[in-house]
Each structure stands twice: as C-alpha cells, then as structure tokens.
Amino acid sequence: MFAVLHIADFPLHAVLRNEPDAARRPAALFTGTGKKSVVLAANSAARAPGVELGMTAPQAVARCPGLVIRAPNAAAEAEARAVLLAVSFTLSPSIEDTAPGVCTIDLRGSTREQFESAARAAVTELVRLGLPATAGLARTPLLALYAAQSNRSRSLNLSLSPSENSSAKLQAERTRTIKITRTNEDLTILVLLITPATEKSFLASLPLSAADPSPELAAILSTWGLRTLGDLTALPRDDIVRRFGAAGLALWQRAAGGDPRPIRPVVPPQTFAAAMEFEHEIETLEPLLFILRRFLDRLALELLAAQLVAAELELTLRLEDDSQLARNFRLPEPTADVEILFRALHTHLESLQTASSISALTLRVVPTRPLVRQQGLFETGLRDPHGFAETLARLSALVGADRVGTPQLEDTHRPDGLKLVAPLAVIPPPPAFPLHPAIGAPLRRFRPPLPAQLELTSGRPTYLWTEKIRGEICAQGPVYSSSGDWWQLDRAWTRCESDIVLADGGLYRLLIENNVYFIEGEYD
C-alpha cells in the first residue's frame, strides 16, 4: 500500500503560509513581478470571483480588486518542501520526494487502520502548518496520486453525472472527511482510500487529463470521443500499442493505475536548521515569532523522526545595518516539545531591542539523544526545569541578568565579596550541623553605605546623623582595622569598622574610610 500527500498549488501555498493575513484573502501567484507576468496559481478565494490561470495582473485585479499578488519564492518552497517531508516521515521511514508538493510514502508493514488514521493525522498537521493537503491511499503510487489529486476537485465540484454520482456515493462510504473551517474559506480535506474493489470505478470516473497524455495523443483521443480513463482502458491494450506505439502503452498503463514500483527514498535530515531572508524588514515581534513558530514546528517533527531532541537553540538575527545578533539558548533539559522551545525564544525576544530592523534570521537546533532516566525517590531536582529556566529569564529581563542567581562567596576578605552564579539543578545534601554556629545577628546592608556624620564628645561618638537614621549613640564596640589586595593598586582597600548601638534601638555597623564615616548596615 502507498500513500501520497499532495498539496495543490504548492508554490502559492508555500509563499502564503508565511503570511497569515494574506492566506485568508484572495491570492494569486504570478510568474514574476513584470507587467507581462501571468497567473501561475490562485487560491479558491481568488478563483471564486473569476481569476484564472494565464491571466495578466491587470486582468486578474479587474476580476478581483483585493487580490494579493505574490511571486514565486524558492526559499519558501524549500521550507514548505521540508515541512512536507517532515510530516511524511511521521507515516513511514520510506518516503519519496516525487515532485514539488507531492510526496509518496511506502506503507508496507502497517495495517489499514494504522495507515488510515496516520494519513488523517498527517493531513491535519499539514493544514495546521499552513499547507492545505490531500491524501490518497492505494495499491500503487500512481493510483494514490490520482486519489490525492482528485480529492479536492471532487469536494469542491459535486456536479457529477448520475453514474458518476453513484460511484462518488460509493467512495464517500469509504472516505473519512475532516472539515476544517477557516475564516473565509471552508476547506474540505479528504483522505481517500482506494481499495481493489473500488479501484476500477474510481479510475473510470477520472478525466483523461489525469493520466497526463501528450497533446497529440490527447487531441486524437478526444476526436475518438474518449473523455475518461475508463473510456481508454475499455479499449484493448494491444490495439492501443499497435496504433500509438510505446507512448500509447505508457498512457494505457497510467490510465489503468500503474504498477507498484520501488520508491526513491529520501535520506532524513542530518542537520536541523532553518533560515529566512525577509522581503520587507521586520520591526515588530509578532511576525518574527510567527516565523520562528513555523520553523520550530518543522524542526521538532524532524527531531522526532530522527528520535532526537534539542539540547540547544542557536538564533541569529541579521539586522538592516549588516550587524548580527546571535544568542544560544542552552535548554535546562533536552526536549523536542515545540511549546517549550518556542517559550525559550519568546521570553528572550520579548525583552530584545535592536538598533535597526531585522532583515534575516537563522535558527539552528543542536540535537542530542533523549535523556531517559528514572527520578530518584528522594531526589530534589527541579520539578519543571523548563519553567524554571523561563522564570529566570523573565526575572533577568525584569531586574537585569547580573542580578539574579545563587550567591557564592568569593575567596577574599574584601567586604561584600560575592558573585551570583546559576542556580543548581539539584540541591546538594545539607551539611552536618556546625560545631561552631555563627555569632551575632546577621547584617542588613546598605548598598552603597550611607554617608554619616558623627558628633564626638571627648573623642567618642555620641550622636549619629544619616539620611535615614539618626539618634543618640549609647554604646560603641571596639574598632577593627582590615586591609587587602594591597598588591593590586586599583583594588587595594583599607577600612576600619565598629559596631554602634543607638539609644532608641538599633544596632549598626559604622564604617570609617579615609576619615569619612558611613553606616554599612543594620544588624537585624
């Protein structure tokens, strides 16, 4: 059994999937941007008011004034092709990149229930990713392609002859329909299964053009009154060969649905990256996030197909002034979850401000094997590592990246010598109870120390004034001197400190530097 995933008007949808607003409006793809460019493809919203293939832009706009005009974009088509292949790999490891917008999948080894539900899921996924697709399931790749191609036209054009109508009803019983309602377009997507029992009736109703005859053959057969594949296969094959030679034989075989053939397998991607250059520079967050989400959706599918997960994301933004902003996101725990990957990027970009607009972006995923381990019963690691990383990122954006973390004391006697390090993933076991517990109340610092004025009586301080504290000093401790880093001219320090007690309550540390007084903190 083979499946074919087919995206009609592939170049058009490849472009429109990156423009959420344009995809909902009448849109057409033209051969270029010149005056003589003609319509290559048009969506159903554009076809409804009369836009047809081969029309020039003025003709098309005359029929449909709000028409969105787009030109083919090779990069967008490459990205859409990668999406189609990534989704196809969810059905089978053996897939063929048959043509733009057509992917043939060898389903050998899976049961009917399995491949039918998988094909429905694949079509739904493609539609979610902005590529309206149809699927055909049949005995041969060609027959599956006919089924996939016929779905959309059948669903949109139900004006069949009575005999055709009855066969369509027969097929409808074997067809699962997924209806996805869009803003201005009701798109009916069919996954059509052609069984040996329905194969003949299905082929009989298809137009002759489905078998892609040469123009000469098509003209001759038309004069004979042959309109459908059934009409052609009703003629003896040997007579067709005698009349038209090898070309006639090939056409007759195509009209009969072809034969099973080995597919040309696509090698799964070994690197996981996506890039895009914007036609118009991006100045706001939303379009950037939209594109990144599209990229992540595809990359996550590729990672899953390769049984890998993302360990790191590398985002590079090229700005209009040719400068680059690069940022690596080391994930707290490797994952292929799109939501988590997207949140990591979103949190960073929310607080990002660039000097100029963004002209291109590149996203690369560093893959790794998934971590499979069982949590220990008494392990006190992070419950939600990704949520923790996101919270830290948001806090960093709020108060500054250098102001969030776990304090670590530096190996120095310098006052307030500390640095902030990244919080530990697993909290280590607590130390043994200290033999010599700390002495005295902890300090609550003033950063920077409060400049102070002292009133001295007989050489002893008796009154304190600062911006925030003032009062009579009723007791003072001994004065301690300390110094350090004397071997480094720019870091050398010398200080004297003493503890004072105010009469109305309050224990403070008095700091004396170069005969200037400060209050360094309050014992609290």
Place this chain on the structure above:
Amino acid sequence: MPAAPDKLATLRRQLAERFPSPPRIAGRVFPTGLPALDEIAGGLPLGAVTEIVCSAPSCGGQLLLGQLLATTRAARQRVALIDGSDSFDPTSHSPDLLAHLVWIRCNPTVSSAKTSATADALQAADLLARDANFALIVLDLRRAAENELRRTPATQWYRLQRAVEPTDLSLVAITPRATVPSAQLRFTLSASHSAIALELERPALATALAPALQRQRLHVAAIA
C-alpha cells in the same frame, strides 16, 4: 442583571468546572523551626501569604530569614528571596546555607525609570509564584519607600494571593508596617536587639525571637 461580584463568582465557578484541579488539603503548614512562630500557627501556611512586620530597627527580620534558609536547606527545598532594596548580606550566612537560594536583587538605584523597585519586586513575586520549583518565596520590602508601598494597590496583593493559592509554596512578605491586605497570617517583630545580640550564638538569638500574632485568618475547611 447580576452584580459584578456575582459575575466574578460565576466566572470562577465555571472556570473551576472547566479546568478542575486536584483537591487540596487546607491548613497545611511549613514548620519554620522558630518556637514562637510554630507554637502559635504551626508554621507558615502553604498556598497563602504571610506578612512579617518589622516595625522597629534591628528587630530580627534577617535573623528570621536566616532561620527560614536553614530550615529549607535541611529539607533541600528551593527558596527565592526577592530583595526589594538589595540589602541581603550573604557573607553573614554560611555558604552552605545559600546553595538552595535564588536571590533577586531589585536595587532602587538601578531600577528603570518606568517602574519602582517595589513594583519590580512585586512583579518578580508574581512570576515566581507561578513556578512550581519553589517551596518558599520571601519578598523583602523592609526598606521599601513608604510612598511606593502606599501606592501599591490592594488588588496586586490579592492577585499574589490568588497566584499562590493553588500551589504548595509559602510566600512571606517582610514589610515595615502592616501592608498586605491578603495576608492569612501577620506577625509583628517590634523589639530591637540589645547590644548583647552581637555576642550571642545565632540559634539562641533565633529562639529568643518573639513575633507577636497580629492576624490569623483560618481556612473555612480547617475550621470545619
């Protein structure tokens, strides 16, 4: 037409029906190891806000914080300290007691022109309350400017309460005066240390702390 509180209650009921959460046991507490506090309330209530009012200088706010750090460190639980005035002194504590601490330093002198340090601290608390990795969040506003505290709308405190309610964490706000209308428990530390506090062992100082209970709202389920 139903009044606004009725509408709110209806909306909450509908949300609770649409997104059910596992039943929580009311009245659970986090023992602090401070006899005076644990004897009164059993500890800090989980899924609620506790306010510690430090109304006098050198009244033991940092001592209480050190005790909370020691208790959570022994249980290997993660703690966040939102330091509204960047006044925490890690060198006053053993380095081993800081391994589980995430310190958020909101410095009033470097806060952005648009927001105050207190607003930053409250926003940080709101973010942390939604993180499942913390057992205790300490919001230290002891030195917050009086006008900033007064400007903080009550709705912001209730929002914080709503954020912690469905969680298993305890949120402690250290303030200079009674400020948090949504606090389930409120203690006041009003006695300053004497000079001898600089020479005593810290565990003895912590044991001597005498927070006075000012408010205790009991959970309906706990009363039943």
